[in-house]
Amino acid sequence: MILDDYRNERLRKLEEIRARGIEPYPSKSERNTRIFDVVNHFDEKQGQEVCIAGRIVAIRSFGKLVFIKLRDYSGEVQIFMKQLDNSDHSAPLGHTQGRSAEPTVLGEGVAQNYIGIKDIKLLDVGDFIEAKGVVDKSQTGEISVFTDHVRLLTKSLRPLPEKFTNKEERYRRRYVDMNVNPEVRERLVRRSKFWQATRDFMNKHGFIEINIPVLEHTTGGADANPFVTHMDALDEDFYLRISHELPLKRLLGGGFEKVYDIGPRFRNEGVDDEHLPEHIAFEAYAAYENYEDGMKFYEEMMKYVAKETWGTLKFNVGGFEIDLDQEWPRYKYADLLKDKFGVDVFNPDREQLIKILLENWDAKDLKREDFVKKLENTTTPHLIDDVWKLIRKTSAGPYWVIEEPLSLSPLAKKSADNPLVTERFHPVIAGTEMGNGFSELNDPLDQLGRFEEQQAARDAGDEEAQMMDMDFVEMLEYGMPPACGWGNSERNFWLLEGVSGREAVPFPTMRKID
Numbered sequence: 001m002i003l004d005d006y007r008n009e010r011l012r013k014l015e016e017i018r019a020r021g022i023e024p025y026p027s028k029s030e031r032n033t034r035i036f037d038v039v040n041h042f043d044e045k046q047g048q049e050v051c052i053a054g055r056i057v058a059i060r061s062f063g064k065l066v067f068i069k070l071r072d073y074s075g076e077v078q079i080f081m082k083q084l085d086n087s088d089h090s091a092p093l094g095h096t097q098g099r100s101a102e103p104t105v106l107g108e109g110v111a112q113n114y115i116g117i118k119d120i121k122l123l124d125v126g127d128f129i130e131a132k133g134v135v136d137k138s139q140t141g142e143i144s145v146f147t148d149h150v151r152l153l154t155k156s157l158r159p160l161p162e163k164f165t166n167k168e169e170r171y172r173r174r175y176v177d178m179n180v181n182p183e184v185r186e187r188l189v190r191r192s193k194f195w196q197a198t199r200d201f202m203n204k205h206g207f208i209e210i211n212i213p214v215l216e217h218t219t220g221g222a223d224a225n226p227f228v229t230h231m232d233a234l235d236e237d238f239y240l241r242i243s244h245e246l247p248l249k250r251l252l253g254g255g256f257e258k259v260y261d262i263g264p265r266f267r268n269e270g271v272d273d274e275h276l277p278e279h280i281a282f283e284a285y286a287a288y289e290n291y292e293d294g295m296k297f298y299e300e301m302m303k304y305v306a307k308e309t310w311g312t313l314k315f316n317v318g319g320f321e322i323d324l325d326q327e328w329p330r331y332k333y334a335d336l337l338k339d340k341f342g343v344d345v346f347n348p349d350r351e352q353l354i355k356i357l358l359e360n361w362d363a364k365d366l367k368r369e370d371f372v373k374k375l376e377n378t379t380t381p382h383l384i385d386d387v388w389k390l391i392r393k394t395s396a397g398p399y400w401v402i403e404e405p406l407s408l409s410p411l412a413k414k415s416a417d418n419p420l421v422t423e424r425f426h427p428v429i430a431g432t433e434m435g436n437g438f439s440e441l442n443d444p445l446d447q448l449g450r451f452e453e454q455q456a457a458r459d460a461g462d463e464e465a466q467m468m469d470m471d472f473v474e475m476l477e478y479g480m481p482p483a484c485g486w487g488n489s490e491r492n493f494w495l496l497e498g499v500s501g502r503e504a505v506p507f508p509t510m511r512k513i514d
Helices: 002-019 035-040 117-122 167-172 174-180 182-204 245-253 291-310 333-341 350-359 368-376 380-392 444-459 470-478 491-497
Strands: 049-062 065-072 075-082 093-096 099-103 128-137 143-147 150-154 228-231 236-240 258-266 278-287 314-317 320-323 330-332 399-402 424-429 436-439 483-489
Touching: 002 117, 035 049, 035 065, 035 075, 035 143, 049 117, 065 117, 065 128, 075 117, 075 128, 167 174, 174 182, 182 258, 182 278, 182 291, 182 491, 245 258, 245 278, 245 470, 245 483, 278 291, 291 399, 291 424, 291 436, 291 483, 291 491, 314 491, 330 333, 333 380, 333 399, 350 368, 350 380, 444 470, 483 491
Parallel strands: 075 143, 330 399
Antiparallel strands: 049 065, 049 128, 065 075, 093 099, 093 143, 128 143, 128 150, 228 236, 258 278, 278 483, 314 320, 399 424, 424 436, 436 483
């Protein structure tokens, strides 16, 4: 009811504004200066006339004096309004501490939406206005733009709250969240820098960014449950991609040597601090390189991106003290499980794996009976990986875990030294895997056999097993050069930023409400 009262009062003001011939939503602003430039280059701007624009964040009125705090994307500044005896709002005047400047006229065809001190009550916090005046300092020394009028650009009908802390409301109304909690907007700027730094690094090293399709007849490249949609034009169902991998490797088969893509991928899974069904991911492939080359290259890339985004290589994340500024050690996947739990990943004991997982069951995740049922329906390779995650989540890192078993890596090349493992590598930092890379499998017969195993698991009920992709096998039969592939998602940003996925994206997916 309080909100309704505020809105009704603003609607009344809107009606009055229109009755006075003022257009409350003009299409053009005459702004020529950012607030940042007024404040940070005051010595250059002092005494000059500028035209600034932004949202009102505070108004104080004292008779013939009005102080307005105005904010644009670049900063905040004070507007000092003083009513002059000879004020003529048809020919607006800028002035500095009572000294009139020459009359200024707005651009031809722009509505004269001038509001002076007498009508200042028509404005509210949240409105967008334009102010043309002279830059100087007030008697208290505050940098200000002096004028006797402002011009309305947008009349707001809902007041912004002073505080906005409820997560549900914040995620649903991010536009409010960003105004009340500007650190949210600043985080999104860093997110942009994160991906820009990734692009810069890849471009400097000769990679070409090529955007690949989101809609696929056959989806693959990861163990994940896909979303399904229908295309009316072809009257066929399509999957939303779960990975960029297979189309990018087709480009290698087409003659490209260094390619990457940054864009959304979709996995029909649960939502938690580390997972969002829709998120931005990056994948890259380099011909004539292997996983040894990849580890060196992507360690350098991750350090570069972190430095460009946050200005440091030292982080405190979830209680882990992380220093990326070192050469990251390497540990074999099988050795880690053997040393920690006595698990032989090459001759796995299913009962042993289930026992370990039950001993480490967390009641916050699932009821015990539901957890037991889940384990019974989980394939042995996935049980092994769940045990590995118990090790991973307690690891500060950074380090590389290498040589995952063949059963967990359907697209990676076998190790020449041990055919039971693959040339695969993951960076582990602050309890999570920060990427995935391997020497790419380019033997078409080997790939066909692994696809058949994955399809059999899928037919048996494993919805996350990969699909048979005969077109990809056919591409391999034409020939694809040896290559190293790599992928990471924006979870890297979330982790080093120290927030959950939903905090770090602009508009997190929410359950619909009526």
